[in-house]
Structure formats: structure tokens, C-alpha cells
Amino acid sequence: MTLLTTSPAASPETSPTPPAARRGPADLLREVVRRPSAGVVGLLVLICAVMAFLAPSFLTYGNWYNLAQQMVFVALLAIGMTIVLITGGIDLSVGSVLGLSAGVMAYLVNQGMMFGLCLLLAVGTGAGLGLINGLVITKLGIPDFVATLAMLGVASGLLFLWTGGVPFTGFMIPVYDTLGGVTPLAGDLTAPILAMVAIAVIAAFMMRRTSFGRHAYGVGSNREAARLSGVDVARVRIAAYVISGTLAACAGVLLAGRTTAVAPTIGVGYEIQAIAAAVIGGAALAGGRGRILGAVLGALTLTVASNVINLAAVSPTWQSVVVGVILLVAVGLDRASTHLSRRLGGPAPSP
Amino acid sequence: MSVSPLSRRLSRVFAVEGVAVAVIFVGMIVFFSLASPFFLTGGNISNLLIESVIIALLAAGMTFVLVVGGIDLSVGSVTGLSAATTMWALMSGAPLPVGLLIGIGTGVLAGVVNGAVIALLGVNDFIVTLAMLSVGAGLLQVVTSNVQLTGVESEAFLWLAGGDVLGVPAPVLIAVVVVAVLEFVLIATPFGRSAYAAGIGPRAAELAGVPVRRVRFGVYVLSGACAGGAGVLLASKLNSVQSGLASGYELTAIAAAVLGGISLAGGRGSVWRAVLGALFLGTLSQGLQMLGVDPLWFTIVTGLSIVAAVALDRVVGRIALSRLLGADPSTPAGPSDGPADPGGPTADAALENDDPRLDQPLAGSAREARTS
Numbered sequence: 173m174t175l176l177t178t179s180p181a182a183s184p185e186t187s188p189t190p191p192a193a194r195r196g197p198a199d200l201l202r203e204v205v206r207r208p209s210a211g212v213v214g215l216l217v218l219i220c221a222v223m224a225f226l227a228p229s230f231l232t233y234g235n236w237y238n239l240a241q242q243m244v245f246v247a248l249l250a251i252g253m254t255i256v257l258i259t260g261g262i263d264l265s266v267g268s269v270l271g272l273s274a275g276v277m278a279y280l281v282n283q284g285m286m287f288g289l290c291l292l293l294a295v296g297t298g299a300g301l302g303l304i305n306g307l308v309i310t311k312l313g314i315p316d317f318v319a320t321l322a323m324l325g326v327a328s329g330l331l332f333l334w335t336g337g338v339p340f341t342g343f344m345i346p347v348y349d350t351l352g353g354v355t356p357l358a359g360d361l362t363a364p365i366l367a368m369v370a371i372a373v374i375a376a377f378m379m380r381r382t383s384f385g386r387h388a389y390g391v392g393s394n395r396e397a398a399r400l401s402g403v404d405v406a407r408v409r410i411a412a413y414v415i416s417g418t419l420a421a422c423a424g425v426l427l428a429g430r431t432t433a434v435a436p437t438i439g440v441g442y443e444i445q446a447i448a449a450a451v452i453g454g455a456a457l458a459g460g461r462g463r464i465l466g467a468v469l470g471a472l473t474l475t476v477a478s479n480v481i482n483l484a485a486v487s488p489t490w491q492s493v494v495v496g497v498i499l500l501v502a503v504g505l506d507r508a509s510t511h512l513s514r515r516l517g518g519p520a521p522s523p
Numbered sequence: 524m525s526v527s528p529l530s531r532r533l534s535r536v537f538a539v540e541g542v543a544v545a546v547i548f549v550g551m552i553v554f555f556s557l558a559s560p561f562f563l564t565g566g567n568i569s570n571l572l573i574e575s576v577i578i579a580l581l582a583a584g585m586t587f588v589l590v591v592g593g594i595d596l597s598v599g600s601v602t603g604l605s606a607a608t609t610m611w612a613l614m615s616g617a618p619l620p621v622g623l624l625i626g627i628g629t630g631v632l633a634g635v636v637n638g639a640v641i642a643l644l645g646v647n648d649f650i651v652t653l654a655m656l657s658v659g660a661g662l663l664q665v666v667t668s669n670v671q672l673t674g675v676e677s678e679a680f681l682w683l684a685g686g687d688v689l690g691v692p693a694p695v696l697i698a699v700v701v702v703a704v705l706e707f708v709l710i711a712t713p714f715g716r717s718a719y720a721a722g723i724g725p726r727a728a729e730l731a732g733v734p735v736r737r738v739r740f741g742v743y744v745l746s747g748a749c750a751g752g753a754g755v756l757l758a759s760k761l762n763s764v765q766s767g768l769a770s771g772y773e774l775t776a777i778a779a780a781v782l783g784g785i786s787l788a789g790g791r792g793s794v795w796r797a798v799l800g801a802l803f804l805g806t807l808s809q810g811l812q813m814l815g816v817d818p819l820w821f822t823i824v825t826g827l828s829i830v831a832a833v834a835l836d837r838v839v840g841r842i843a844l845s846r847l848l849g850a851d852p853s854t855p856a857g858p859s860d861g862p863a864d865p866g867g868p869t870a871d872a873a874l875e876n877d878d879p880r881l882d883q884p885l886a887g888s889a890r891e892a893r894t895s
Contacts, residue, residue: 264774312834318781321774325826333819444653457649489664496657500640503650 211506212452212469215498219476227483235483237360239475241353241430244364245270247471248423249446250453251375252416254467257450258379259412260392260459261316265305265323266420267442272327273298273421274428274438278340287347295421301327302417306410324443332436340434352429364426368468371419376464388412392459448495449474452502473502530846537843543836544782548803555810562813569692573684573760575805576698577602577753577769581776582783582797583705584749587742588648589780590709592722592789593641595743596652597633598750599772600659605629605754607663607764610672619679626758627751633659634747638740652743656773664766673763684760694756701752705745706794718742722789778829779804784836803832 223230249266256263277294281287301323308319349355353362379385387408390398399405423442428434451457452473453466477498481491536542556563581598588595609626613619633655640651666672675681686693709715717738720728729735753772758764781787782803783796807828808821816824 308830308834312830313837314830314833315781315787317787318778318833319830321778322826322830324774325822325829329819329821329823329826333817333823444656448650448653451647451650457647487665489668490661492657492664493661496654496661499650499654499657500646503646503654504644507644507646 210509212454212466212473212502214509215452215502215505216469216473216476219473219480219498223476223480223483230479230483235479239472239479240365241362242479243468243471243475244368245423245427246442246445246449246474247368247468248371248419248426249442250449250467250471251372251464252419253443253446253450254453254455254462254464255375255379255388256412256416257447257455257457258392258459258462259388259409260395261309261409261412262320262447262457263302263305263413263416264317264320264443265301265327266416266446267439267444268324268327268331269298269301269417269420269439270424270427270442271331271434271437271439272301272424274424274434275331275334275340277425278343278428278434279334281343281345281348282340287345291425294425295418298417298419298421298424299414300417302414302420303410305417306413309413310406310409328440331438335434335436337436339436341432343428343434344432348429352426352432354429354432364430367422367426371422372464372468375415379464384408384411389460392461394460445474448499452499452506454506470502473498534843534846537839538847539784539840542784543839544784544803544832545799547832547835548799548806551803551806551810555806555813559810559813562810565690567809567813569687569695571805571809572695572802573692574809575801576694577757578772578775578779578804579698579798579801580701580749580753580756581772582779582801583702583794584746585776585780586785586792586794586797587705587709587718588746589777589785589787590718590722590789590792591739591742592725593648593739593742594652594777594787595637595746596649596773597637597655597659598746598753598776599769599774600656600663601630601633601747601750602754602757602772603663603764603768603770604633604659604666605751606758606761606768607666607672607754609755609758610675610764611666611670613675613677613680614670614672619677622680623755626755627748630747630749630751630754631744632747633750634744637747638743641743642736642739660767660770663764663768667764667766672765675758675762680759681762682759684756694760697752697756701749702794702798705749709794714738714741719790722791724790775804776801782829782832 220230229235249270253263253266273294276297277290280290280293285293305320305323308314309316312319344352344354346355350357351363353364356362357366379388387398387403390401390403391405391408395405398408424439427438431438449470450462450467451470453463453468453470455462455466474495477495478491480486481488481494486494552562561567581602585595585598605626608629609622612625613622617625637648637652637655640646641648682693683697684694688696709718717728717733717735718741720731720733721735721738725735754769757769761768776797777787779800780792780797782800783792783798785792785796785800804825807825811821811824812818
């Protein structure tokens, strides 16, 4: 929670601290509302409060342990997506890149290749596809939406061709059981959860404390100004797509370990969930805004939403209706908190 | 630097977005007709047009949204849901006009919700329409899991997608009329002009008295209505509606619009360009089918050709423009002396930024302007 309480240092327009003469309740409310993640945290608390009444099993350790296991994949994709969104781009290919990387992993393990090498090649596939996205967008000048949409078609098509419609199976060697979280590392701690936490911490550090992070926010807020102040805009944008591809591949490797099979349709539709999680977490599609912790919370919100449907015994056919409505409420809350902080006066949060 | 009049004229033509794509389109038709003797037969062409009608309708509606600088991701699932409500109404014994009204009304209703939340509450368009995608697909699933939607026996309903008038397929005729009306609305009515103004600069348009919110609301309703119409045609064509129908059509429609040279940053585009893009994609998949290419390759080839076409269009346009500017900097590609360009404001936008195609960051800043 320390990430939540520090001001966005990497953001180009750091809001000046308000004069702390007398701190009344309005000041406190303003402080809370102005946090970039206020909307999503409010929504989570709301859902949890409702669920605690509806389903007694919701607030149990076992259920939250399951939630943590389920949210890993969307969380990893959402972290990558947030970085791309911060630079002002969008990556529609993450779901299909996830699938193709998972396919590479499963295939190579089945070929009996050394496990570490398989891992490296699978993650490398994701990084490579991300690099292609970045190059096509910056060097050929193709709109990001179109370029990554094309990559979605190409990568998912390749996986379909390669598998011939038959899922890859039989790759679950003991090491993979550990990596996929089938066997825990120690106690209840599993590798996917550990990986998610580690990656989130590294990404948050990178976006706040390194020059890459500062440049990314700069490129997203005002590309021309960033270029004039000497930032290599193309390189920052390419790096964002490479990171997004790499994280998609990591999610793919972990997802293959969890499902113990790589179906040709693995990862389909994940890009939408990743974008939704990032936006629920406060990332703006216009660029220059977004937080890693927000992305993780956004992923948690989506996972809790589908959990709600299971626990409240709603027919699963209603699932996407409920997810859509929750998405709308989340953005509405974000809007409301911005309005509220403006009404309460003081400088607005960084755009 | 002197440039011959011919190359100057050529440069001027190719400086217009989408022209290079049109040339590739013609090349593709020539290639496919050489490769397969059946490609240029009447039956195949009418098949191809029928296949393209649904995407063309969606892309035409999407054009309005893109011109205003928005995006509508919900059109695919709304198409599916409209198909379902039409089928449901007709199977419950409603007369045909009522069934059609219910189908199109479903689309309009979705558009009204989209438009109200986006324009009146000011929530981000991408997220709102994404949520509507989710809701629409979910409702389709709920409807289809409760009722079996198949086998309407109304001749008149099936005629919509299967009949013909003097040899011209009915759906093509319907699409031509709709597209012509939409093109007229976009380029010749105050609503259309306001749409361009709102897309180029919302704040400036607002100050100039353009009802930006109303226009923004209107384009989503229009896009929803197009999706409703597409849903009715799709239901008539398949005479059966399953869960997941038309999912992913939104991306194809956007791809078609972009292929036609419509900018996602807003302020530019016209309906015929989007239809050209839809025909491009339809021809590609029909041609590949005729050549006996494994359908598994379709998504790959489509993805690659979209990138190739857009990249080529950009490169050719950039070269043409720089030659024009090099030849005579005082006359950039403008509306008065340029080639006939129905998207008049497109050229106006070009004048305003004097060189939009060389100016990559423009897209980013325009997106910022509309969302902030």
C-alpha cells in the first residue's frame, strides 16, 4: 500500500502539495478522492461489502487465495498494457501473443528441450512479437490500433495453423507443475503469485524511479514536447511494446501451466480484459496517465466480478453482462471522484 | 527542382489518403481474375457483394463515429443481439415490419445508451462501448440459451438477404441506398459538417456554436442503427441465430474504415472510403477462398495485408506530398485545385495543418484533445 500513498513522482505534472494549515474533514476527503486509484478501490470495497452479505464464503481465506491464483494472467497483461497506454499507444495483440508463446513453450517442452531454454525461447517469442509491433508502429508510421490488430490476426492464425485445431498436451513435467502453481513453492505460496508480485514491484519501480518511466509519461502526455526535450520517442514507444509482449508471454507460460493444455483458442479475448483492467486502474487511453498498482487492482476487480457471479449462483450466461455493467460503474466512479476533487477545490490530480 | 506536369498530377492524386489502397484493390481484382477464371463471373461478384454488405454497413456507421474522433467497439455484439431480437419477434408471430422495427430499434437503443453515457456524462468512448460489447454479447447469450432461434418461414423476411431485383441482390440494393443516404448526410447536411468540426477541434467547434454534445450523441445512435440494420440482414441471411454471432465484427469494421484512409484521430473520412475498405476485405477473403487457400491462413493473410496496404498508402502519400511541396511550396494539396474529393473537410483539415501526413504526432495530440 506504500505505492498508493506516495504521489506520482514519475508523472510530469506533479501536483504541488496543498497548504497544510488546518486539516478538516474536507481536506481528508480531498486527499482520499484525489488518489489516482480512489475510484477502483471504492468499487472493490463496494463489491466486497455487498458480497459479504450475499455469500458468506466470499470473505474466506480460501476464496481470496483462489482469486489471487486466477487474477495472475490478466494482471500481468494489464501491467504491460498500462505501460503501453502511458506512452499513448494501445496493444490489441496481447491475447494472441500470450497464446502463441504458450504454444512455443508447450511444443518445446514436448520436444524434450532443457526447461530453462524453453522458457527463454517462449518469453523471447513474446518480446520478438512486441518488437515487431513497436517497429511497425514507429518506423512505418502505422496507427497502433491497426498494427496490433493485424498482429492479433497473425499470431492467433499462426497458433491455429500450428496446432491444427488440436490442443498441445502432455508437457506437464514436474518442473512445470511448480512453475504453473500446481505444486506450491512453500506453504501456500505458488510460483505464479510470486511472479506476479515480483513483476508488479519491478514495473512500479521502473515507471516511478527510472528515466524510462519518466520518459514514458512524457511521451504519453506530449510527444512533441518530449521529442524537443531530447527524449528518443521512438525508442521509448518500442520498449513499451516489447515489455507488453514479454509480459504477455510470461502470462502465456503460466496459463499453460495452469490449464495443462494449450488450446488453439487460448488467450482469445484477453486483450479486452487487459485494457479494461488497466482503465479501471486509472490508465487513460489518451496517454500520460496510469499506474501499475492500479492495473493490478483493476485485474483484481475483474476477477472478483466473475467470482461474484459464481458465488451468488447467477447463471454463467449473465457473466459478460455483469462484467460490462461493473466496467461502466468503475469508469463512472472514476469520473465522479475527479468531479468531487474539483468541487472540493485545490489543484486537480495530474491528468 | 522541376517536376513534369504528369508526375505532378500523379503526386496530387496519390497524396489523397486511400488512393493507394484503391489501386491495390484494383490490382488484387486483376490478380484474382487471372488466377481463377470464375472470379469475374456474375455469380461470384454478387456473392462477394452479399458477403461484404454486413461489414460495409457497420463500417459506414463507424465512419461517423470516427469522424467525430470517437470509436464504437459495440457494433459486433449489437449486430448479433439485433439479429436475435428480430428472429425472436418474427418467431413469436409478429408481422414483418414490427420484426424489422424491433431489430433496428435494438441497435438504436444500444446507440442511445452509448451516446448518452459518452456525450452527456463525458465517460471515455472506448470503455463505454467496450462495456456495451460485453453487455450485448451477454444478452445474446442469455436470449439464445433460453429460446431456439431458427427457421423463420416468412418469405418476405428471407427475401431481404436472398432475393433480387432485376438480377441485383436485394441486400446489395439495400446497402447501396443506405450508404448513399449516409454519404449525403455526412457531406451535405449541417449534422455532417458539425461532425467534421467536432472531430477536428471539439473546443473550437463548441465556441463556434456547434452543438458538439448533440452531434456526438447522434453519431453513436446512427452507428447503433446501422448495427441494427446489419443484424436484421444477418438474421435473414442465416435464418438462425446462435450465441457469439457477429463477435469480432467491430474490429473488421474498424479495419475496413482504416483501410479506406479514415483517421482514428477524427476529423477526416467519408462513407464511400469505408465501403471501399469493406469491399477490399471481402474481395480478399473471397479470392483466397477461390484459390483454395486453407481458411486457417485467412486471419494471417488479412492481418498482413492490412498492414501492408496502410503502410504502402502512407509511404506513397508521403512521397507524393513531399514531391508536391518540393515542386511548389505555395500550393499544398488543397481543396480548390486537388482531385475530386467528396470528403471536402478532409482537404480542409489538410490545409489547416498544411502537412498532416508528415506530422505523426498529430494523431496523439488530437486524441489527447478529445479525451481531456
